Every structure is written in C-alpha cells, then in structure tokens.
Amino acid sequence: MHAGPDPVADRRFDAYEMAVAARDAGLRAVIFKSHEYPTVPVACLLNRLVPDFTVFGAISLDNEVGGLNPVALEASAKMGAAKVWMPTYAADHWSTTYYGKPGIGVLDDKGALVPVVHDILDLVEQYDMVLGTGHLSTVEQLELVSVARKRDLKTVVTHADMWIPVEAQVAMARQGAFIEHAAVGCMPASFGWSFDQVAEAVRATGPGASILSTDLGQTDNPAPAEGMRMFIAAMLRAGFTKDEVELMVKVNPGRLLGLGD
Structure with missing residues (x-):
C-alpha cells in the first residue's frame, strides 16, 4: 500500500490512517511502499501505535536513495526491511516511457546483470528479504x-x-518466482487492464505461483482494503475457488513475509 507523506503524489491516507483502516477492515498485514524513501522507520512506529496488526517496511532503489545503492539497501535491511524493489519510477523502462528520459538499467551490453546488482542480491540473501x-x-x-x-x-x-x-x-513462474497481480491496474483511473485479463494470466501460471495485491492508496482510487475486497470478488466471479483465492491473498504472501499460513 501507498500512503502519505509523499513528495510526488497525493495519497488517500497518511501512514497511520492507512494502518488503522487496513486493520479495521480485517487485513492482517501490509507492506508500506514508497518510491522515494525507505519506510522501515515509519513501519516500526506504526507497529507500536496500531495493535493487532503488522506493517512491514521496505525500500525502492530509485534515484532518491541513490539508485542501485547497496549501502542504502543494507541500512534498511539492518533495520528490518522485508522487501526491496528494483528501480520503479527511476527504471529506464519506466523513465523513457513516461518521462522521455533515460533511467536506471540493470543489464550490460551483453545482456548480463551489472555487477552492483549482484551486490544487491547478496544483501537480499543475507537478510532474507523479498x-x-x-x-x-x-x-x-x-x-x-x-x-x-x-x-x-x-x-x-x-x-x-x-x-x-x-x-x-x-517462464518466470516456472523458475519459482511469484507473479504479483495488483488491483490498481484494474481501477478506472489507472492502467486499463481488466479483472478478466488478470484471471487469464493467473490461470496460465496457476494460483500457487500468484499473489493478489492492491498497490492502492492513490486519492482517485478506492481505499486499499476496499480494492482488495473488489479484487477477491472479481476472482471468485471468474471461477477461482475460495481456497485458490486464499492461496493468492493470504498463504503465498504470508509465507514470503514469515507469517505462516
């Protein structure tokens, strides 16, 4: 989930409101994502302020933290970051597509990962991050x-x-990666894919390799918990069983985050 404060986008909730609303809606845990700053310190405070709920902190390797920066990653990892994203808004693919300027790439001229990415993967392994x-x-x-x-x-x-x-x-699911499908893309104000398209992709990889998330928190989209309810309802209508939906919403992400089943 995304929450305020945010330097580039309006958010529906601040971080405290996000956590309380998610807990009160029946969610067990969320990852607090920012494209611009590490969220671990905020998550630590929220976990003291909001009982019976868990907020996981994370970091995105965008320009604001120095891009592909192992030092910034390790600082967050030592504080308990659960997840690291490779560049998002600063990624070359995104930046050239949406901003018309080059961004951060991770491959060399031969199509291999640049050396610093291996340093990042070392830290992911050392600190058991996602x-x-x-x-x-x-x-x-x-x-x-x-x-x-x-x-x-x-x-x-x-x-x-x-x-x-x-x-x-x-291809990536066959290698053991989880494929994340986010409700945000199916919202009218967002990216224009449909729940039916998501269902088709899930059938191709299988629920065992799939995760349903929201990526919500934007002011022009539903509240994150409501977006998750809509997503669950859509997948049930698409023909997935309750057990299959629970696998994608609860079990798979729970295991990645050490929450068990």
Whole structure:
C-alpha cells in the first residue's frame, strides 16, 4: 500500500490512517511502499501505535536513495526491511516511457546483470528479504529472475500485468518466482487492464505461483482494503475457488513475509 507523506503524489491516507483502516477492515498485514524513501522507520512506529496488526517496511532503489545503492539497501535491511524493489519510477523502462528520459538499467551490453546488482542480491540473501522486480523491462526482469531464482531468493514479479506478457510470466513462474497481480491496474483511473485479463494470466501460471495485491492508496482510487475486497470478488466471479483465492491473498504472501499460513 501507498500512503502519505509523499513528495510526488497525493495519497488517500497518511501512514497511520492507512494502518488503522487496513486493520479495521480485517487485513492482517501490509507492506508500506514508497518510491522515494525507505519506510522501515515509519513501519516500526506504526507497529507500536496500531495493535493487532503488522506493517512491514521496505525500500525502492530509485534515484532518491541513490539508485542501485547497496549501502542504502543494507541500512534498511539492518533495520528490518522485508522487501526491496528494483528501480520503479527511476527504471529506464519506466523513465523513457513516461518521462522521455533515460533511467536506471540493470543489464550490460551483453545482456548480463551489472555487477552492483549482484551486490544487491547478496544483501537480499543475507537478510532474507523479498526481491521485487520493480518497473524494469521484460527483458531485464527475465534475466534478474533467472539469476535470483538460481540463488533461491524470494522473488516477486511486480504488478506483472502492467507490461509483462503472459508467456514471460509463465517462464518466470516456472523458475519459482511469484507473479504479483495488483488491483490498481484494474481501477478506472489507472492502467486499463481488466479483472478478466488478470484471471487469464493467473490461470496460465496457476494460483500457487500468484499473489493478489492492491498497490492502492492513490486519492482517485478506492481505499486499499476496499480494492482488495473488489479484487477477491472479481476472482471468485471468474471461477477461482475460495481456497485458490486464499492461496493468492493470504498463504503465498504470508509465507514470503514469515507469517505462516
């Protein structure tokens, strides 16, 4: 989930309101994501202020933290960050597409990961973090996932429906990566994919390799918990069983975050 304060976008809730609303709606835990700053310190405070609920902190390796910066990553990891995303808004694929300027790439001229990415993967392994692929291109994500899964790292393909073809999702799922499907993309104010498209992709990879998230918190979208309810309802209407939906909403993310089943 996204929450305020945020330097570039209006958010529906501040971080405290986000946590309380999610808990009161029946959620067990959330990851607090910011594209611009590490959220671990905020998460630590929220976990003292909001009982019977868990907020996990994380970091995105964007320009605001120095990009592919192992030092920034390790600082967050030492404080308990549960997840790291590769570059999102600063990723070359995103930046060239939406801002018309080059951004951060992770491959060299031969298509191999640049050395600093291996340093980042070392830290992911050392601190048992979840690796998110961020807003990298499909080619970059395929190579990143291949290397990460050979190291048995916990890997999640970030809101894959945005631009990752289903055949690439299947290829990464076969290597043991989880494929994340985010409700935000199905909202009218967002990216224009449909719940039916998500259902088709989930059928291709299987619920066992899938995670349903929201990525919500924007002012022009439903509140995150409501978005999750809508997502669950849509997947049930699409023909998935209750057990399959629970696998994608509860079990798979719970295991990645050490919450059990």
